[in-house]
Amino acid sequence: MNVSWPANRLKDDDSISPEEHTFLDKLFAARSDQPLMAKWVVQHKGKASFTRRMLVVSKYRCITLKPPGLGGKLKVSKDWSFLDLLKIQVEQSDTTTAIKAIFSGGRILHIDPGMHCADVVRTIQHRIHKLVDAFHFSGRPKFALPLNWDAFCTDMSDKDKLVEAFHACCDFYLVPFRGDIATKLKAAMDTTPSVADFEHCIVGMAETSKPADCGIALALLRTLQHSRHFHSVVVRGFPIGDDGISMAFQTLEQPHPVLSSIRLSNVLASRGGLQALESAAKTKHQSPSEWTLTSLDLSDNSKWAKESVVALVSALKAFPSPLRVLNLAHCHLTHLMPLVAVLAQPSWAATLRTLDLSFNPMDADATAGLTGWLSQVKVLQHLNLAGTGIDTFQVINALKRNAPLYKSALMALDLSYNTLKPTTAAALGEMLETTQSFTSLVLRNVKPALASPTLSTILSPWFQNPHFATPSRASDLALSLDLSENNLSGGGGTLLADLISRSPRLRRDVLKLNQCTLHDDSLDAIVVAVAQCDSLSALHLEDNDGSPPPKSIFFSSPAVLRHAPGDAFVKVLTKQVQLKELYLSNSHPQSRYPLALLRAVVHSLGTTNSTLEVLDISGNGGGDDVAKCVAAVLPKTSCLRALFWDGNHTTLAGFRLVQEALRRNQSLRIMPVPVQDTRRLLDRRDPQREALFAVLGSMCESIERNQATVETHEGPTGVMSSMVFRDDAYDKADVMRRSWLQSGPADLRQSWSRGLDALSAVPPSSDNNYTSHSVDA
Template sequence: MSTRSQLTKDLNESVKSILGRHTKILVKYMVKLETKGDKTENRVLVFTPVRVYLLSAKVPTKIECHFHYLDIVGVESKKSTHFSIVTNDRPYSFVTTGDAGNFSSNADVILTDLASAIKQIFPTVPLKYIIRKIDIQPPERETIFSEEFRPSDPRNVGPCGGFSAQYACMCDFHGVPYREEVAWDVDTIYLSHDTRVLNLRDFDHLEPKDLMAIVSALEYNTFFRGLKAAHMRLSHETLERILHVLKRSMWLEELHLEALGLRWDFLNKLSISVITNSNPAIRTIDLSHNIIEDKGAIHLAGPIAKVSKGLCKLALAHCGLTSKGVNQMSHSLTLNQSISNSLTYLDLSGNSLKDDITNLHNFLAQPNVLEHLDLASTDITLENLFGALLRGCATHLAHLNVSHNSFSTKKGKEIPPSFKQFFTSTFSLKHLNIAGCKLPMEALKNLLLGLACNESTAGLYLDLSSNTLGAQGAHVLESCIHGVRVLQSLDISDNNLDAELAPVLTAISKNPSIRTLHLTRSLTGMKPKHIPPVMDALVNLIQKDDFPLVELVLSENKLKHDLHDFINALGSNQSLQKLDISGNFMGDAGARLLAKALQINNRLRTIYMDKNGVTLQGYADIVYALEHNHSMR
């Protein structure tokens, strides 16, 4: 505590008494407050860690007013003996006591202490961002609030950019209790993991008003780069604080607000917040699973077009959008020249895009840096999409999900050449999900032949599940799959391949690049007489020395005793590390065979085997085998 001017001992004690022993006093001054006209009256000006108090200069003293540092909107000083502090409510004009040459009476000293008190809370933020209007004359006195005059020492900042001090400041500002557990979680857990996105789910057991203070602490925090809230309900006040932080923060890059029950009107406010921010840092927006509808998308289009640095990630999955809203937003993506070099992630899955989406095609067709594109379950027409992907996305796109869409191609009409050309020319594709699309045989053939001709990518995961390929599809797979050497993982689950699955497995075994194979529900409903040849082909596949399969998913096939020969073959297999045989009802007999295999096999690391009708006896056999198996996890 410091006293910079003439306070008597009695007045000092009276000030301490009325503020209470829990209030830390940083410094006190005797000043003159300008009242009506040119009149002035003596007052005691007190700076505490988060508030400014103005008290009468008599004993016993009384608090005439007080305000939070964040209530200060301006500071003015035209003379070294005069200064004003402007708050949201009113201006306070002061004259220092004594003469201008008296160091303790100089306005510069008082304003320097004010700046220091604020910097204690926000050590990494320039004061001009906190106090928006600073007018100090003459110009050489402006060093009072300059960063050069008061650099922040990283050693004094505190964990996570001084979050705890900022959180305490916001608790006082909003009139909510300070929670030690919040400060401990951030200072300890977030710091130890260097987690830069604050997740409100970590604090959802607290009262809504507590979340409001936690969100507010991000306004001037430079450690955290993002805010996340998912699958929870936020109060109106907390949502308003999120918008306020978005309007003011120049450091918040990521905003994840998933499944919060938000509607289009919130998007209107959000867009205003981003546009109002003079230097927005926002690069990631995830509003998935909020029914914002086209109105919300149209509101969002405004800031998308104007964010100068461009967005990196935009996720609007299951938002109730239609082609109208997506077209408007896609037009904004095209207008913003930065986005073609910044947007790497776009998720529009689960929206209804069955009508014309020319603007989306136009955006995808221009050269871009998209790495992740999810258009699953959007009712788009696939043959119209790949022409755009070929022109704009062939270089960088690594993850493409177009599952549960369809081709509108009529019988006899050819698949557009761009479909095959995309798969031939893609440079970076690592994940392709085209499940549940009822692929025409020509499309399947062009897909596989296109990938077979690709010499640029490798390690591809290909999901062809639930396409009802049937016998015709099996013939296409059998003739093409062995030549698709870019494949690393293949999912052909639930395709009604029936007896033709056996030759397909034989063809797969001739492609040594495939390390993971998914066959979920591939034998369910198959005629009993066809199952043994298929299982023989599977046994041959895992016994081939030149086919080093690492992972096999054989779940939900209800194989019962038909699984036994396969389990026996596991004993000699030297490549499988992960196996899923759940949902096959193999019973205790199957468990006993698995136990014997595990006593020999020293490569398997993980086995999933739930829903197999195994009793305690079967598990006892497996436990005994695991005592002698040192590879299983």
């Protein structure tokens, strides 16, 4: 040791005064940290310069404080996180035992704590041991100590190590530690496969994220950077930039990683972050078997420059093994040819199973390159080219030339928001007539308008395909069809119903007909046809008014107008078609479903044959009549698990009916706070606020009770275990419902608490001209 420390360096009265204790309390009051030790020390500042400092060792930091001047207070001198610590070195001489703490960036803290030197070192040792999961496997702090100074540290569980690492990372980014996120992380570790979904962990059931959430997202990314507990990381809507993206990709560099799927959607990805992906790939060239990444989603990172595309292509070329899933939707890529060249490599053509290039404009060169690739690819299962402006005729012809692909491999195709000419429809129909694997077709808002002959040309061969129509051959194959945002009012709906009724034994999974301007006649025909099917899992008929068009009012009998299509829904919900999800919500007043239909649907839930688990009738303005129907069936149903019914102009009396019914129901586990109807009541002159919030609180308690019961019997992952979660990029309502259906008891409690707090903050209205849409409570 070359430093000549001064003798008699510390005074006899170097204890911590009450004023200094008060200062420390205030310093840590706003932090997610806690002081463990405070001691006056001598700090070496270079050459023969020494100064007196207070050393504070906390759970996550080393802090030095300057002594107060005349009439002054303590001041923070150095504030360094343990996450930046590289080495602790003890230097001993005949007269002094000093500590040299070396941090990243060449920062050094050289101190003499006097007789408490060993205590300081052991305290830091204990803390580093607990934070072991926050460090890179090769970058953990080193300790150069006397042998008898090694501290004994008890081991912790993997979950506790992860929580401690997250706590330290929150402190590193100076954001508050949130226990609810830690709880969700520990629960996610128990799932198979384990998924770290940032939106679920951080935002929960809130509609939008807050600016501070970005710091928490960075802390969570740094926590997972050196973790081997998660198979998938999902980050959506947090502007983490290149620093956060680099941390996500650096997770792949650790030895024996398990991370196989990364989704970084709408995170401001650019060239710098993509270069980190290439760097991570190159670290595994010597051990390609340790490259575990099979799925990469960089969607919604808009306006990529050419340099970003070049960086992505360079990274993909460096992969030790190709991806199985690649999603680049909504990235506004204008230079697709280099990407297509990578996909055309034999290894990629034999491996890639899902490709999403939707809403990236494709010129003639990109179209030619992609269609050439489609004619050679071998195992592609899902292809999404929605909104690309691509020549769909060339796409279908390329698929037809690759018979092994479309007959036995390709399962899903999305050509929405593109031009679909009759010649293209005919070619698509020919392909669907002989395929043995194609089970999902999405044709939303195609141009020109989807005429009846075109619809028949496409769907008739598919529905009559012997491979799907014979149950013995299609035991595991169920068809999904999405024709949303196409006008089916001019006979298209009736034709679709006719096509469905001709193939009743065909197994169906999802039928989506949202915003198709379906009226009474066509809606009734479709629902009647569905009732004849052997199976259908989910039926989406949102934003379809279900009322007769103006002309038909004068030519239909009152009995027909009163019952159709409500009777058809009764047949669907009481017949053994195994329908589990029904969506009838409306976001526009002019497209509301009539009360007769809503009443028939809700009453069907009380029958013994009903298998419905999810029902959405929100936004239909049915008034308290809907609440009465819901209250009547809740004690009877044992299947209904999720109910969305806000926006029905329910009054306090209606809420009270549902409240009493919920007390006798044991199946309903998901029901969002009825924000719209509650706010409508609060806007009245005399809203009866206390009674209203008491009723809402009681409803929440009943739902929490049901969730807790299920959690006790089925575990935390079993609350909605039978639901099929679909991540739909088109319908915002689907995204909202998905977050609800994946929620647990803690999420529901937090959402209701947040919603009620926001509603209770609404000031009483002084508007005497308020007009109610329903009967006053």
